[in-house]
Amino acid sequence: MIRIGVIGYGYWGPNLVRNFAETPGLSVAGVADLDQKKLDIVQKRYPGVKTTTRFMDLVEDSSLDAIAVATPVSTHFELGMVVLKAGKHLWLEKPMTETSQQARQLVDEAEKQGRVLIVDHTFIYTGAVRKMAEIIKGDDFGNVFYYDSTRVNLGLFQRDVSVISDLAVHDFSILDYLLGEQPLAVSAVGTNHFPGTPENLSYLTLFYNSGMVAHINVNWLAPVKMRQILVGGSKKMITYDDLEPSEKIKVYDKGINFTDDPQQIYQMRVGYRTGDMWAPRLDATEALRVEGEHFVDCIENGKSPLTNGSLGLRVVELIEASTRSMKERGRSVEVNGKFMYQGRRVA
Amino acid sequence: MIRIGVIGYGYWGPNLVRNFAETPGLSVAGVADLDQKKLDIVQKRYPGVKTTTRFMDLVEDSSLDAIAVATPVSTHFELGMVVLKAGKHLWLEKPMTETSQQARQLVDEAEKQGRVLIVDHTFIYTGAVRKMAEIIKGDDFGNVFYYDSTRVNLGLFQRDVSVISDLAVHDFSILDYLLGEQPLAVSAVGTNHFPGTPENLSYLTLFYNSGMVAHINVNWLAPVKMRQILVGGSKKMITYDDLEPSEKIKVYDKGINFTDDPQQIYQMRVGYRTGDMWAPRLDATEALRVEGEHFVDCIENGKSPLTNGSLGLRVVELIEASTRSMKERGRSVEVNGKFMYQGRRVA
Amino acid sequence: MIRIGVIGYGYWGPNLVRNFAETPGLSVAGVADLDQKKLDIVQKRYPGVKTTTRFMDLVEDSSLDAIAVATPVSTHFELGMVVLKAGKHLWLEKPMTETSQQARQLVDEAEKQGRVLIVDHTFIYTGAVRKMAEIIKGDDFGNVFYYDSTRVNLGLFQRDVSVISDLAVHDFSILDYLLGEQPLAVSAVGTNHFPGTPENLSYLTLFYNSGMVAHINVNWLAPVKMRQILVGGSKKMITYDDLEPSEKIKVYDKGINFTDDPQQIYQMRVGYRTGDMWAPRLDATEALRVEGEHFVDCIENGKSPLTNGSLGLRVVELIEASTRSMKERGRSVEVNGKFMYQGRRVA
Amino acid sequence: MIRIGVIGYGYWGPNLVRNFAETPGLSVAGVADLDQKKLDIVQKRYPGVKTTTRFMDLVEDSSLDAIAVATPVSTHFELGMVVLKAGKHLWLEKPMTETSQQARQLVDEAEKQGRVLIVDHTFIYTGAVRKMAEIIKGDDFGNVFYYDSTRVNLGLFQRDVSVISDLAVHDFSILDYLLGEQPLAVSAVGTNHFPGTPENLSYLTLFYNSGMVAHINVNWLAPVKMRQILVGGSKKMITYDDLEPSEKIKVYDKGINFTDDPQQIYQMRVGYRTGDMWAPRLDATEALRVEGEHFVDCIENGKSPLTNGSLGLRVVELIEASTRSMKERGRSVEVNGKFMYQGRRVA
Incomplete structure (x- = not known):
């Protein structure tokens, strides 16, 4: 014990x-x-x-x-x-x-x-995020193209932390867990509508070496609560609505196909597949x-x-990079070097 | 005739x-x-x-x-x-x-x-946008803090235009119509997942002199269609869901109050009001x-x-500024001077 | 031609x-x-x-x-x-x-x-109803336990027909098509809130020999439009929401199991399975x-x-039986004999 | 204490x-x-x-x-x-x-x-039901035309009570509280899909002297959970969705008008008003x-x-009347006399 x-x-x-x-x-x-x-x-x-x-x-x-x-x-x-x-x-x-x-x-x-x-x-310990990881790391998802998260609500303002530390941290940790890849750079904009308070609204974009982008919309001043993530892959796509009581995770059999069109030799055509949707049962343990x-x-x-602690550290590094980017109105800030610590990879 | x-x-x-x-x-x-x-x-x-x-x-x-x-x-x-x-x-x-x-x-x-x-x-000619303008320009809305738009779907890829020209233009025109104010600068990131095609996904932030920010999330690769705008004001907030059949516009009697807390003399407290929601009837003419x-x-x-044509021109200028910002991964691009044309304001 | x-x-x-x-x-x-x-x-x-x-x-x-x-x-x-x-x-x-x-x-x-x-x-010619029929007649659905339909809206009052002839007919035809079985009896209640007009609201229950029941709720005086059908089977269940733009049909891997509990020998226990949900792609042709x-x-x-015409006739017979039942405030009216016509089964 | x-x-x-x-x-x-x-x-x-x-x-x-x-x-x-x-x-x-x-x-x-x-x-002690009562008893609602409740889910089967005692009792008590009027008769149908168990599905209609009807749909075998009430009045209508997190009660400014049409002297025309919707803030105390x-x-x-106890008694009387009606497949059962108890009205 x-x-x-x-x-x-x-x-x-x-x-x-x-x-x-x-x-x-x-x-x-x-x-x-x-x-x-x-x-x-x-x-x-x-x-x-x-x-x-x-x-x-x-x-x-x-x-x-x-x-x-x-x-x-x-x-x-x-x-x-x-x-x-x-x-x-x-x-x-x-x-x-x-x-x-x-x-x-x-x-x-x-x-x-x-x-x-x-x-x-x-x-990271919810049934929903664990199921997402299982799907994304599986064979049927394909390459991850984007991750797009919206976390807004009329929340409690906090004096000692910004909306990034309060809400975007969730996405920083989920991204770290879902992907085997760390972001190269972050572009963040944010604003505080009340002088002397931390940012109450922020939009962040994370760039990855693979071409994947992650976008995070966090806002303490919204009239409605939203907790929604979209993940787009080359073969399937996922939506995760945390406020949906019974079907939080939906997997769409939609992806992108390239079609070689011999008659349009200089063109690239993008064809669409649309297919079924599937909402897997989730472990509901708290x-x-x-x-x-x-x-x-x-x-x-x-x-x-x-x-x-290493994951916790990487999240703090992203908060720091985001905060630096916000000060320059969205200029992209590299997060190079952050994963090297005392001569070895922290992971 | x-x-x-x-x-x-x-x-x-x-x-x-x-x-x-x-x-x-x-x-x-x-x-x-x-x-x-x-x-x-x-x-x-x-x-x-x-x-x-x-x-x-x-x-x-x-x-x-x-x-x-x-x-x-x-x-x-x-x-x-x-x-x-x-x-x-x-x-x-x-x-x-x-x-x-x-x-x-x-x-x-x-x-x-x-x-x-x-x-x-x-x-601009929909009942929904005209009603939004009426509310925002009215006495009860207060200052506009932010405008946040999501337009995503598994749409038709277009070879000659990016997702900004296809979808974000709607927000550029709506913003121009709703606000009496033009943006000072824009920060945009975007990506194309298929070499040789225009951007199929973009996140844009527009900065205004008043402190207002507008954020636009446009994406051709989403599994679901979303057409949602949030507008936050100091006294009320609005949601506009264009896919909602009967209640597209909802007005929330929620805003922000400052509370003087005598016991915490160096601090500013932000208090919340929550109140009723109201969905006005809209003109349904096409x-x-x-x-x-x-x-x-x-x-x-x-x-x-x-x-x-002047509104159309301002929209094109925003497309240009956004495109420049995308090339620098979100660096803020000023749109100064754009409204001066041949020595007079174009409006 | x-x-x-x-x-x-x-x-x-x-x-x-x-x-x-x-x-x-x-x-x-x-x-x-x-x-x-x-x-x-x-x-x-x-x-x-x-x-x-x-x-x-x-x-x-x-x-x-x-x-x-x-x-x-x-x-x-x-x-x-x-x-x-x-x-x-x-x-x-x-x-x-x-x-x-x-x-x-x-x-x-x-x-x-x-x-x-x-x-x-x-x-009967919609992609949604054809897909429902395919699922219900398939091997994985099990016995049909119930069919429950809600069709309400603030519709046009009609002077020459009741809400049953206007809305419940849809369910009468869908039931005829989905099931190989005709109802034995119907219990219907209804009311008109305006003297001299036909019923503007009705609740109907159809009884089948198999134990299946069908229930239909039709109403011209509702503030919102609803078009929702639930079909419960012993192995799977279906929801059909006709107002849902992209996922009208959802199939739930939920059913009922009987469990023999040796310690509770005189009791029957009903155990539950909950499982995945699946929304098949539908043919969108008008x-x-x-x-x-x-x-x-x-x-x-x-x-x-x-x-x-035989299907059309059976629907009219159900309208007649429902109307008779309404006059007796829900007393069950048999629809026996209705399928015998000129000495042979009409089908 | x-x-x-x-x-x-x-x-x-x-x-x-x-x-x-x-x-x-x-x-x-x-x-x-x-x-x-x-x-x-x-x-x-x-x-x-x-x-x-x-x-x-x-x-x-x-x-x-x-x-x-x-x-x-x-x-x-x-x-x-x-x-x-x-x-x-x-x-x-x-x-x-x-x-x-x-x-x-x-x-x-x-x-x-x-x-x-x-x-x-x-x-009866929820903010939602208390708000409904306030609206319905107010001046702007008009006459109550109908009350329509759906309570379905894949719930726990209970061996000692039917779905009426488990779920419809909620509506019996809410109706008693909302209206100043007791039902005259009830028509109920129900079925159990498992021999030896109580009814797991039931549809009930309550008739009132004023012409008001109440309809209740309760079902333990549905794939999804629904808790929805519609109340239609001559001037306004209400929806109450208990699963909606923030806007459970919606009041619609929709009602029915009679129009005298001098040119159609033998006809009655029903005109419609459609108007705004309003979602009042509710007391969220448990x-x-x-x-x-x-x-x-x-x-x-x-x-x-x-x-x-008197309200509790009236609810039990409705359970009894409903059960009698179910045994006769929906035949209307009067609940006369039930409110007279020891020579006085129980209330």
Whole structure:
């Protein structure tokens, strides 16, 4: 039984505690938060769990094996470092850190300590994303031509992060997981409609060596909620609508054919096939539960998580590149060199 | 009765002829096309209409008052010029011309000849776009923060135009009509997945002096058809789904409030209002019919069309700027100066 | 070339003429209507077609091979009889006649004259209904448990027919085509909200010997348009949404399993399977075109149409039985004997 | 603080406990279930709550003020009676009892004991149903013409209740709440596709003195989940789609006008208005929370609940009438006299 403590009981912490409490192999041993009122709620719901306003009470508790950090991103590096140095496994909320420099240090420290570092890019553990990966990596999909994501809603403005860190990170992690390929460059534009706040709307394009492009539309000011991804391949195409209750993933038997037309020798014709659509059944297990069990498996069997520190680092690097591009109104920013770290590929 | 001839009976020409034939004040007098088979169809459907494979037969026919040009864009300039020089009113398909230089010459020639030049940006004449304009220009909408359009489908590949000229032009014209403001710069990325073809996918962002941004996502390789626009204002927001049969336009009583929070004196808080949604009834008259009647009205009463040559020119300028930006992978391209033409504002 | 005349150029007549005009093997030779204004429209659109306000001009025209009757249902019997007696093939709009007695006489007369009698139950010729039939009659569907149809909209009130004759007839014909089985009894309730008008809302249930039930909900007073059919089978289920542009038919790999549970020996457990969904590609040819070609084929090759007079008769019998049931507020009315006609099965 | 015990921790009990635990004025003091494993879950989640396999431990506990019964319907009467006789307030799941006779006895006993009896018809406490009631009872809706509900899904088969008791009860309670009028008669058809099981599919029509009809389509064998209600009025119409995340209720400014047409003196013309649609903002508070607070208010202030025993009784009477009608394949069954109880109107 792995005893885990949770630092931060704000928006996401309650979801972690609820899932950890019901995950076989995990036991929630303590919760820390600066706000005593939130700890009172913990006490009411989980009377056996130790609560404290001092996070160091958890870090210093030798009965704990792991700690999850669900605090604002500005504190991730400092808290994560303390947890790892105390020899505990680390579950870190996304985005991993404010800078790629900090992310690299955490990756290093986890390796040095021989501890598991998982970054909570939850989408990777959904049935929908796992099914998409299975289809895209299969034989019938063909080359990936584009990935186009829309994540908009009238959401909560956040003071410490932009809409990229809040929403586009989901696509950064999904792209990393779906494709075997890292982007070469990113072009991003964004705007904040309220002086002094981070960007509340952004459009990003990622360029890949294969010719694939990924486009991400994130917006906190939309009247409706949309969570829709299109993936176009040379043989099939996929739509993923996360708000669709029963048929999130649809696979279209549509692709592109080239036709040699002997009579039009200097022309290239593009022919279309249209065919059936298929909506595969998805595993409906809550993603955090899948992820919790994966964390236990990694700790017990010395595995590296699907969403390990290296993936978390690559996501932070994309946030950095996107932010640089936004400052120049969409000028393409290369993300060269980012995958080389201490003389070896980080992956 | 205005006697009109139509040059080109391919994809769009039949729609023109059908609508012109039923528009009061218009009479279809002749149709020209290089393909005799198409003319045979015209003969079968409209036995009284003269047909010819020589477009000059129409241009030289002194009984005609106006000519509509519905041929490939590469021929628009030459044909349009001949029509105007023959002293006839000109209906020109979109995009107006291949270059802004050509568009300016047509604007000049129409003015010189004292003839009406209408560019067929059909969307401006739909009940949906006219209702959007009414709402946005009204008192209750507030400042326009963004315009976000998605036009994707598994469409016909075209060899002579990119997806921008085919689909994004709709948004260029709608934006021109909805806002009193012209964009300062555009950042566009695009890609063609088939060597030697024009771009089949493009993402564009237009920057405005007011802080407004417009984003356009156009794609010929999507598995599903989408025609959706979001417009966000400080007091209300609009969605326009052109594929929705009965409720294309929805107006959301959602906006942004600033809240002074006395306890957080250095911070700005953004509060949300959420409220009702309202879907106004729209005029369902076919847009081409409305446009045909507008054309008659402009000719008879010496008015300038809503979609006159100057609007058509501004659209072509945006295509040019977008194309330049695409070549530099999204680098922002200014569209300064474009609205000054021969020492005066073109509008 | 079969020369056809059309009597009635009101709501549906123009669709007939337009399709007949483009159907290979058919030639529209004349149109009759009492309203000269409608004939003027015909003249404008089809200058070569003879028009007349006297339908007998068509009936007596020996150059015509066939006549389509698209007039109010109260005139179908008389007109149809005249057409058949004149030795012409007959295309009759739905519902075939006001009474089953009249329908039987038309079936007889067509047989006596050796002429083709087709009743225009158009839905049978759509790609969607043909695909449903293919699936339901296939090996993978299992037993049909139920058919559930909703056809509602804010439609045109009609003074001479009820909502059953206007909308439920579609389901009566589809059911006849999909299933090899005729209903035993019908229970119908209905109401008219305006004194002196026919029923504007009705709910019908058809009982079959196999245990299958069919339910039909038709309503002229709904705020939204719905055209949705569910068909439940023991192995698979189908939804058919006629307003869905691209995926009208969806096939669900869901069915019912019985599980023997040894520990619950007196109980029957019903287990569920949930599986994939599949939306087959449909033939998009306009149904009237398919039906027109089928009419030509039947005439030229002496075949009986899919929607022959016997099918039309069975539909009228169901209208009669439903109307009787409505008068008794849903009391089940047997439709026994209806399929026996002159000592033999009508089919 | 009202101390409440919960009997039954199966499908619905956990929702009760979770909501009661967070309702101000309520405190969950004990949970009884025959299955010790379920009690173990209670212990883990709510360590301070007493658990027992003997429901009498709760009934006999003098520290409890109220008991909620969430067991199979066949036990409702016996358990409810014991609870009331013990002088405790009673929260009873729906449907209230198996027979109207039992329901009447519980109503009597509650009155005799002076205790609150609430039947958990949860829908009445949703923001959507409360908004519908507000609109329908307002001045702008006009006369109610029809209520049409579809509740279908591939649900859990239940051995002890039919689909009417499981799903149609929701509409019975909503109709009772929305209208000031009780139905005169019901026509119901239904079928079970598996011998020995209750009906898994049913179509019901309720007739009202005003001419209003209510139609209910309930089905456990559908491939998709649908929860849709249409309400048609003489001035406006409503749709309520419970699966729609943000716009469940839509109000259409569509109605029916009579036009006096002097030239058609024997005819009645029905004209249509079509107008705007409006989707009001709804209170999103969880219905069980609203209901829990209402229960507290009724106990503390001696009020009768919105969903009191009399409403619960009327619902059971409709189940009985529907079941009788189903046995006669839709023959209309009167529900006369049912509202007279002990010489007075039960309401």
